[in-house]
Amino acid sequence: MNKEFISLLEKHQLRKTAPRLSVLSILKAKNTATSQPDLEAMIGKDVDRVTLYRILKTFEEKGIIHKILDLNGTANYAICHSSCNEHDHKDNHVHFNCTVCLHIYCLDNIQIPDIKIPSGFVSHTTNFVSYGICEKCSKKAEQYVNSNDEE
């Protein structure tokens, strides 16, 4: 399991260090993006806050992870599924940001549609975020409603 991360770091010519492997394993373990504060809490005090910021920055630049901002502007990070690299680092799937649990889902199968932009403007990347209620939170809400049927 660790081998996967080690080869990922090697591929990008980054040294294999404990903090970096921790970050990768935390991000990989979840199916949603992880927020900066959560990451900081999960990684604990073994790794310095500054180190974490720097790791996230290099990972993003190398195309290992991508950053998505939630509705509050908080940074969230997820491992890139598609084969990103330094030069071609696109993250052209739609994201879903649940307004209840605040989780961000990468909808890998849903491509961002093309749009026409005004002449004179040149677009390099696009970002599509859908805000609403995720499956888990919908189900929880249903259960809650059902349990109060007698009212």
Next chain:
Amino acid sequence: MNKEFISLLEKHQLRKTAPRLSVLSILKAKNTATSQPDLEAMIGKDVDRVTLYRILKTFEEKGIIHKILDLNGTANYAICHSSCNEHDHKDNHVHFNCTVCLHIYCLDNIQIPDIKIPSGFVSHTTNFVSYGICEKCSKKAEQYVNSNDEE
């Protein structure tokens, strides 16, 4: 010109105060969204920082302005063109974020296309941001290239 802002505040049952009118006139004067730091600088020290935050929060809740996050997660604000209100506060046009000057343009004429989201998920709002180089910055770059033709 002030009448416009005063009636806007009345419409939303907000008291007409000097700080609120300042915010409105600053936002209205520009064709791009204004960042929180810029707003703070422009409004000067006559208005307290905390007051500014609170004004922006109420304006957003009332549907007077909308918030757009730039690529760094910095909050930017623009006056809503469409007739938004507390209950129907949608901002369904595309935004363009220039990576050079960092300005955010509201592309009022360009609607956000619909997408299919996975079953179980319920979408309330969508957000579409295009990142690239705006017209002004493109022209500046051209001029720069031309002036260095002799090289």
Next chain:
DNA sequence: TCTTATATTGCAACAAAGTTGCATGATGTG
């Protein structure tokens, strides 16, 4: 295996962004 250049980390200190509680002051309605 030892040495060494260099990438990476940790620490301290700081800057910026945003929040909370409370007292003061302005607004608008009767």
Next chain:
DNA sequence: CACATCATGCAACTTTGTTGCAATATAAGA
């Protein structure tokens, strides 16, 4: 004009992110 309420200002604080520099770990070569 009085008064309830909304809005602001101030102080203090939390969170998020950055910078410089010294200490340390990594990887590659002798």
